Amino acid sequence: MKIFVCVKQVMSRDAAVRVDGDGSWVRDDGVAFETNEPDTFALEEGLRLREKHGGEVVAVTAGPARASSTLREALAKGADRAIHIQDNRFARADTHITAAALAAAIGREPHDLILTGLQSDDAGYGQTGVILAEMLGLPHATIIMKIEASGGQFRCKRELEAGWFQTVTLPQPALLTIQSGINKVRYATLMGIKKARRKPVRRYSSADLGIDTQPRQEVQRLYQPQQGKQTEFLEGSAREVADQLLSKLRFEARVI
Amino acid sequence: MSVLVVTEHHRGTWHRISMEAVAAGQQAAQAMQCSLAAAVVGSDVGGLAGDLARKRLSEVVAIDHPQLAAYSADGYAAALRKAIDDLRPRLVLFPHTYQVRDLAPKLAASVGTAFVSDAVGMRFEGGEPIFVRQMFQGKLHADVVPRGAPPHIASVQSGAFRAESAADGDGPAPVRRLAIALGEGDVRSQTGQPYQDAKDAVDLSAAKIIVSVGRGIREPGNIPLAEALARALGGELAASRPICDSGWLPLDRQIGSSGQTVSPDLYLALGISGAIQHVVGMKGSKTIVAVNKDSGAPIFEIADYGIVADLFDVVPKLVEVLGESD
Numbered sequence: 276m277k278i279f280v281c282v283k284q285v286m287s288r289d290a291a292v293r294v295d296g297d298g299s300w301v302r303d304d305g306v307a308f309e310t311n312e313p314d315t316f317a318l319e320e321g322l323r324l325r326e327k328h329g330g331e332v333v334a335v336t337a338g339p340a341r342a343s344s345t346l347r348e349a350l351a352k353g354a355d356r357a358i359h360i361q362d363n364r365f366a367r368a369d370t371h372i373t374a375a376a377l378a379a380a381i382g383r384e385p386h387d388l389i390l391t392g393l394q395s396d397d398a399g400y401g402q403t404g405v406i407l408a409e410m411l412g413l414p415h416a417t418i419i420m421k422i423e424a425s426g427g428q429f430r431c432k433r434e435l436e437a438g439w440f441q442t443v444t445l446p447q448p449a450l451l452t453i454q455s456g457i458n459k460v461r462y463a464t465l466m467g468i469k470k471a472r473r474k475p476v477r478r479y480s481s482a483d484l485g486i487d488t489q490p491r492q493e494v495q496r497l498y499q500p501q502q503g504k505q506t507e508f509l510e511g512s513a514r515e516v517a518d519q520l521l522s523k524l525r526f527e528a529r530v531i
Numbered sequence: 532m533s534v535l536v537v538t539e540h541h542r543g544t545w546h547r548i549s550m551e552a553v554a555a556g557q558q559a560a561q562a563m564q565c566s567l568a569a570a571v572v573g574s575d576v577g578g579l580a581g582d583l584a585r586k587r588l589s590e591v592v593a594i595d596h597p598q599l600a601a602y603s604a605d606g607y608a609a610a611l612r613k614a615i616d617d618l619r620p621r622l623v624l625f626p627h628t629y630q631v632r633d634l635a636p637k638l639a640a641s642v643g644t645a646f647v648s649d650a651v652g653m654r655f656e657g658g659e660p661i662f663v664r665q666m667f668q669g670k671l672h673a674d675v676v677p678r679g680a681p682p683h684i685a686s687v688q689s690g691a692f693r694a695e696s697a698a699d700g701d702g703p704a705p706v707r708r709l710a711i712a713l714g715e716g717d718v719r720s721q722t723g724q725p726y727q728d729a730k731d732a733v734d735l736s737a738a739k740i741i742v743s744v745g746r747g748i749r750e751p752g753n754i755p756l757a758e759a760l761a762r763a764l765g766g767e768l769a770a771s772r773p774i775c776d777s778g779w780l781p782l783d784r785q786i787g788s789s790g791q792t793v794s795p796d797l798y799l800a801l802g803i804s805g806a807i808q809h810v811v812g813m814k815g816s817k818t819i820v821a822v823n824k825d826s827g828a829p830i831f832e833i834a835d836y837g838i839v840a841d842l843f844d845v846v847p848k849l850v851e852v853l854g855e856s857d
């Protein structure tokens with residue numbers, strides 16, 4: 276089975292987000308980056324399917340030079356090779372352009388299964404995978420918590436709202452967007468990290484891929500959200516804060 | 532020229548956020564000075580269409596086909612492409628549900644336009660919509676504008692608009708039936724009936740006090756600390772999704788869009804960032820306390836009492852003080 280896994284590099288969870296000078300994106304100097312969490316689960320699922328059914332796992336990313344560390348991590352965990360779509364003019368690319376870039380790179384090779392995360396931890400549009408499926412003419416299913424491949428079909432457990440699930444069966448080839456928690460992700464081994472250095476990474480620019488670069492949506496301004504409720508912040512030593520809180524809960528809110 | 536709202540129902544019952552989308556549609560149509568249609572898709576949707584027609588709408592569009600009885604991305608996208616071809620709307624609004632996550636990006640890609648997903652607000656400049664979206668896990672908000680040719684597609688987050696503000700019309704809106712041709716091969720997926728995993732069924736919805744832990748608890752060995760606080764307060768222990776995903780607490784203690792929805796008197800969030808999928812499950816709580824070491828964590832936007840501190844300093848003291856007062 277030829278499996279492509281789309282992995283995006285995002286700022287690490289604890290990074291302080293700082294709006295940049297023109298107020299329309301964030302500064303990415305001096306912060307740590309990591310692989311978008313759902314994408315790590317997607318990669319793990321791809322590796323497990325390959326271990327069961329044979330074939331190849333290809334990690335694909337669109338992003339700046341620093342995103343190569345996300346590809347190296349995927350290769351160290353066991354992906355066979357990687358594709359890096361790099362173009363600095365696309366730092367603000369929307370989901371449509373990003374999906375078009377991924378479609379152009381993946382579409383030129385045979386593919387049985389494409390996995391993406393369900394949503395990114397940064398921009399979080401939660402749609403790149405589905406757009407990619409439509410561009411490649413593939414059926415898709417989203418928020419997947421289990422995949423069984425057999426007889427040219429994928430039988431998937433799709434998460435619904437409020438703790439409900441549903442089985443969705445799709446013909447191969449297909450695209451699935453993966454929910455965090457579907458599996459337990461592996462760590463890269465020392466051996467894996469060593470091997471990764473010799474695995475091929477194919478690079479494309481947007482010109483190589485000849486994609487449509489007309490944005491469908493644009494971030495005009497990025498800012499701190501306004502406080503919805505009047506929060507009372509309690510300050511002092513841990514003991515003082517504990518005393519204050521319990522007395523407020525008893526006598527002000529009257530909930531304990 | 533019109534605004535089109537797409538509603539959602541499950542086997543004949545409205546999804547509760549459908550009317551929030553209708554309310555958003557009414558605001559948009561007024562600001563854009565154009566007509567407002569609402570679509571209902573399914574099989575045997577006559578009753579729903581009639582119910583929807585009571586709202587202040589220019590028309591209701593009913594797309595009825597046996598193949599649309601259960602949701603499929605292929606079937607529903609074909610139905611809505613038909614509605615878009617017919618109505619030529621400038622703006623299409625959806626409620627942001629799991630079904631819409633599955634459907635709307637496909638629809639947008641197939642007509643080649645924008646899908647501004649999960650908007651928490653909307654305003655208009657020169658008759659053009661600007662949507663407000665959360666980004667970076669809610670730490671920032673963004674004004675996002677659709678570009679290129681219409682129809683522009685957007686979805687509104689649960690709770691962003693008030694269902695009660697969806698006004699009724701003076702008389703029933705006309706219902707138009709749109710016929711679509713769907714063959715056997717047009718829907719490539721097969722979907723089963725919804726089910727729940729067998730579970731111990733802890734019902735947290737009756738709890739008066741909930742102590743809830745997030746990833747800030749760091750490791751499973753620290754759970755007993757939160758447990759001790761829950762016990763001292765006479766409350767239940769709950770968690771954010773990553774805690775349950777990792778198996779540190781059972782799934783039936785998960786709060787949020789894919790877990791339980793609760794509204795206790797007191798909800799104490801320990802090391803929870805306040806992502807929207809968590810917040811929708813607990814924002815109805817009477818009093819919310821957040822302990823988080825990051826003053827910028829979005830959980831503080833909805834907290835009544837906030838403590839910016841390390842939970843490992845504060846929680847033992849809370850347990851200690853509660854012990855003394857017994």
Ligand SMILES: Cc1cc2nc3c(=O)[nH]c(=O)nc-3n(C[C@H](O)[C@H](O)[C@H](O)COP(=O)(O)OP(=O)(O)OC[C@H]3O[C@@H](n4cnc5c(N)ncnc54)[C@H](O)[C@@H]3O)c2cc1C
Binds near residue numbers: 311335337362392395
């Ligand atoms: C050549 C190129 C360079 C870019 N450089 C930057 C940059 O420097 N900084 C920046 O902030 N943005 C960059 N982007 C744009 C960026 O990826 C957007 O953030 C993305 O289109 C917006 O979608 P999202 O993050 O909301 O993803 P969602 O729709 O929420 O993502 C869903 C899933 O789609 C997949 N996916 C999404 N984006 C990518 C990606 N870029 N690569 C691989 N898989 C992906 C992941 O599996 C993810 O889980 C670049 C895009 C391109 C095409």
Ligand SMILES: Cc1cc2nc3c(=O)[nH]c(=O)nc-3n(C[C@H](O)[C@H](O)[C@H](O)COP(=O)(O)OP(=O)(O)OC[C@H]3O[C@@H](n4cnc5c(N)ncnc54)[C@H](O)[C@@H]3O)c2cc1C
Binds near residue numbers: 288785809
């Ligand atoms: C379709 C979908 C459905 C989802 N459903 C749900 C759901 O039902 N429920 C749910 O909860 N999530 C759900 N999520 C996930 C959600 O988006 C968030 O990823 C999740 O809620 C984050 O959990 P968290 O707050 O525990 O972790 P994080 O976001 O990692 O936050 C941890 C917080 O702990 C703080 N912290 C760290 N150390 C300390 C310390 N020592 N003291 C004090 N504070 C500390 C940090 O500052 C941070 O704010 C869903 C996501 C999607 C896309």
